[in-house]
Amino acid sequence: MSYSVAVAGASGYAGGELLRLLAQHPEFEIRTVTGHSSAGRPLIESQPQLRSLAHLTLQETTPEVLDGHDIVFFALPHGASGEFTAQLTSVRLAVDCGADHRLTDPADWDAFYGGEYHEAWTYGVPELIVAERAADGAPIWTHQREHLAGATRIAAPGCNASTVALSLAPGIAAGVIEAHDIVSVLAVGPSGAGKAAKTNLLGAELMGTANPYAVGGTHRHIPEIRQALRGAGAAGEPSISFTPVLVPMSRGILATSTARIVPGTSAAQVRAAWEDAYAAETFVQVLPEGQFPRTADTLGANTCLIGLAVDEAAGRVVVVAALDNLAKGTAGAAIQSANIALGIPEATGLSINGVAP
Incomplete structure (x- = not known):
């Protein structure tokens, strides 16, 4: 069976990655792509790497253009998709890659995003423990x-x-780490900020330096992390100090997270929590003891690789996770979730193999 697909926001980085992965999906047919300022122009001008889709022209992003497809993927800026999703009347499946439908608490939306709150949809991280x-x-x-x-x-x-x-949920679910006093520091590529021109994302500003941003509990992903950890069974409200750092790589995330180990828990019990949680997973893999991932190992793949160590002197676990922010972090997760929703084999159209060097 072939499902008709529309991608809104097809001229951006997330939209381009969606199209790259969708183009090799055997059951999805890309029929419509939309943009804003790029509407009316060939898709290939915005996404010159997508040679197989050179026949497509970007249309205006309107409910009328999007409605009637089997699946609509939204890759719009935060706060932009909600007005369109509310007007869809004949779409079997809608997948939003923006933040508009992630948060279950309107107060979190008001505090970190602002503007109109839209209802939460089913969260698209299949491997997350609940x-x-x-x-x-x-x-x-x-x-x-x-x-x-x-x-x-x-x-x-x-x-x-x-x-x-994904780095912390197994430990919380197994009761081997505490959900307060979590610290996460992330090295991230600037493609996560989108394609719009911004001075701090220019090559001249990024090359040869590492730049922290959203320091001191202000990053918009913090309530989403707390929401996921509560869902994994955290006792009490999770607390996390979260600091992202822009580094000069176009795509990728390397997240180093530490959490307190519950007193009396052995190092073997800690490792077992992660290995048991992901033993049957294709796209989330725990590396052997003593090994830690690189972002290069996940480039272009729908994989999250995890290494962990127990710092016995500090009484903390150290979890290092790497993934491609545009693939497994966004577009890959969206397509993987869509496969599950439609009853298609979960890995269809997705690869665990990265690109090297």
């Missing part, structure tokens, strides 16, 4: 993919948020 309760109150641990099956509206994750959540 805590539920049986009728007798006993905890049941599942994965988010079970909530994605049959979904009609999906919120793809923030790339930084999913990297940190």
Whole structure:
């Protein structure tokens, strides 16, 4: 079966990555691409790497243009997709790669984004551990993919948020780490900020330097991380000090997260929590003890690679996770989630193989 697909925001980085992956998907047919200032121009002018899609022309982003497709992927700036998603009447599946439908608490939206709040959709991180309760109150641990099956509206994750959540959720779910006093420092590529011209993202400003930003608890992905960790069974409200640092690589995230180990927990129990959580996963892999990932190992792939160590002197676990912010962090997660929602084999159109050198 072939599903008709429209991509809104097709001229940007996230839109381009969606199209790159969708172009090799055997069951998705890209019929419509839309843009804003680029509307009316050939897609190939904005995405010259997508040679197989040279026949497509960017159209205006309107509900009328998007409606009627089987699937619509939104790759619009934060706060922009909500006005369109509310007007779709005949779309089987909508997937938003922006933030508009990620947060379940309107107060979090007001505090970190502002503007009109839109309802939360099913969260698109299939491997994320979710805590539920049986009728007798006993905890049941599942994965988010079970909530994605049959979904009609999906919120793809923030790339930084999913990297940190995947890094820490196994330890919280297993009860081997504490959910307060978490520290995460991320080296990130500037493509996560989008394609719009900004002085701080110019090559001359980035080359040869590392630049921290959104320091002191102001980054917009913080409430999304806390939301995911609560969902994994955190006792009490998770607290996290989160600091992203722009580094001179076009794409990629290397997240180093540390958390306190619950007293009395052995190093073997800590490692087992992560290995057990991801043992059956294709796209999230725990590396052997003593090995740690590089962003280069995930370039272009739908993989999140994780290495961890126990710092016994500090009483903390150190988790290092790497992924491609445009692939597994955004477009890959969106397509993987769409596959699950539609009953297509989860890995269809996606690869665990990166590009090297």
